[in-house]
Amino acid sequence: MRIGVDLGGTKIEFIGLASDGRELHKHRIPTPRGDYDGTIRAIKEGVEQIERGLRRSGTVGVGIPGTISRITHTVKNANSTWLNGKSFDKDLSVALDREVRCANDANCLAVSEATDGAGAGKRLIFAVILGTGCGGGMAVDGRVHNGRNGVAGEWGHTVLPWMRAEEFPGPQCYCGFRGCIETWISGTGLEKDYERATGTKLTGKEIVDHSVEGQAEAMACLDRYEDRLTRSLAQMVNILDPDVIVLGGGMSRVQRL
Known part of the structure; x- marks a missing residue:
């Protein structure tokens, strides 16, 4: 199973997908604005909710505002400013005890639409x-x-x-x-x-x-x-x-x- 997370300024959306792309689960929660540790906890709990409900574990990818710097390996340019300067992908990987892949949300949208959408x-x-x-x-x-x-x-x-x-x-x-x-x-x-x-x-x-x-x-x-x-x-x-x-x-x- 693949678990996708869309981290927005006002909401965090979660989706669980089967290997063939079928949607298995979807839910959203409010973003803990201004609270970095709270954001990590909210994503961890959202992922665990999916895995408990479906009784299976999955890989995790997160679309974030901003990007991960190749030099500092921390978030930069995020309008959710409490993420900036933080080792978000590493901290989330530790919280979930697995590798978590993060990418810019607009880049995720571009690739998704190029794959099987409007593009x-x-x-x-x-x-x-x-x-x-x-x-x-x-x-x-x-x-x-x-x-x-x-x-x-x-x-x-x-x-x-x-x-x-x-x-x-x-x-x-x-x-x-x-x-x-x-x-x-x-x-x-x-x-x-x-x-x-x-x-x-x-x-x-x-x-x-x-x-x-x-x-x-x-x-x-x-x-x-x-x-x-x-x-x-x-x-x-x-x-x-x-x-x-x-x-x-x-x-x-x-x-x-």
Whole structure:
């Protein structure tokens, strides 16, 4: 059995797969935000829950925000900032008493779609995660393209292109710079944009629901979001000219997108 774990900013999702790819089990839990040890425990308990229920053990792979540095062997560039600087794969391997393989979540999405999804048979896939953060990854000929530093495709920390006067210099990003794409088109970015425009805090889901109901402020917020998303994607088309762009993450499920 293969056990897959998707570690997101707000949820951790688990899946158990048979050797032929059949889904045997699936569940999700809230992410212990800001709690590194709690995150390790939550994943350990989730894996053990699957194994108890199915009465078999499995290999474990985890999709994470950010990447594992080839130099320090610790997590870097994760919007779930409590992971940064931690030996996440090693700590999880110790907790589960087996080797655990970790990879960038957007790279996982790119390879999955290149294998048997929207990018099957295509040469270059650019995959985007629009969730708590904003990640990106690439697959070339069905294989991950990591780049020399392991950050190929990480468009979230490039500046929003063709920035308008009212957008400059952009919101402060946790990376230390301003105006990063992630601060605009992540789910968090959507919420912050609505708050700046209205003075009211809403969740991304509430904003989307209000836009469907015809609330003017929410509709305008989604209009701005779509404009910034398309500008950002257009920049990647100019650079990569991919065969397919795949959207993942919570915001990708918004109908109007």
